[in-house]
Amino acid sequence: MQQSARSVAGFWILAAMLLVSVASSAVPSPIYPVYAAEWHLTPLMLTGVFAIYVAGLLASLLIAGRLSDHVGRKPVLVAGGLGVALSLGLFAIADGVGALIVDRIVQGVSVGLLIGALGAALIDNSLERHPTLAGVLNGVIPPIALATGAMSSGALVQWGPAPEQLVYLVFGALLVLLVLALFVVPEQVQRRPGRSVLCARRSACRGARVDSSAGSSVPSSPAGPSAACSSRSSPRPSVRCSASRTTSRPAHSSPSSRASVH
Incomplete structure (x- = not known):
């Protein structure tokens, strides 16, 4: 039986969501020197902002895959995508180191949910003509996305208007659009008791x-x-x-x- 066009489209939507979500995690990095100059942040404070993101990311990675096995991929993807978009919106209105810490916690937890569920969803909707492509993209997209996020953020900060808001609004809008596009992605997992x-x-x-x-x-x-x-x-x-x-x-x-x- 030939793979449906909906499943093929869903595969590429999931790949795009993985790219944008991981790229969004690198968006704040080029703006940290601006924050440090404006809010007189010490290197220790910036290190804490970096570390708290990793803690939230690892905590959610431990449960994301198992959670999506029980409730389905799409509910976890919707929650993670909206969570990342929310964190980017909070970054756009941040006014101090406390706000940065809260934003990074929300971002780390949400990105962890997305990465854990997206990896499984890509395999669920893998292309029949190229069955190994899902595994390749799971390994290749994250490092490319990190570089893409940092470079695009640096470019918008350097040459775009509103350097402390524009990049967050752009990536947040992309994630909201991808969350809406999840309607096309077929759910391959049946809910079961946990x-x-x-x-x-x-x-x-x-x-x-x-x-x-x-x-x-x-x-x-x-x-x-x-x-x-x-x-x-x-x-x-x-x-x-x-x-x-x-x-x-x-x-x-x-x-x-x-x-x-x-």
């Missing part, structure tokens, strides 16, 4: 064990605690649990059974 659902089932099963050991019954399941714990509502790995055994050994057992017990 860890919270499994934890709730474990808690219910533990409660059933406690009730059965105390001699009480479970009203919600006429077959008893074991049936309540063994019910399944998703294809994910089941939570194994069983009710406490309340039956005792027969009073008169055969010699062979007594030997096997001892």
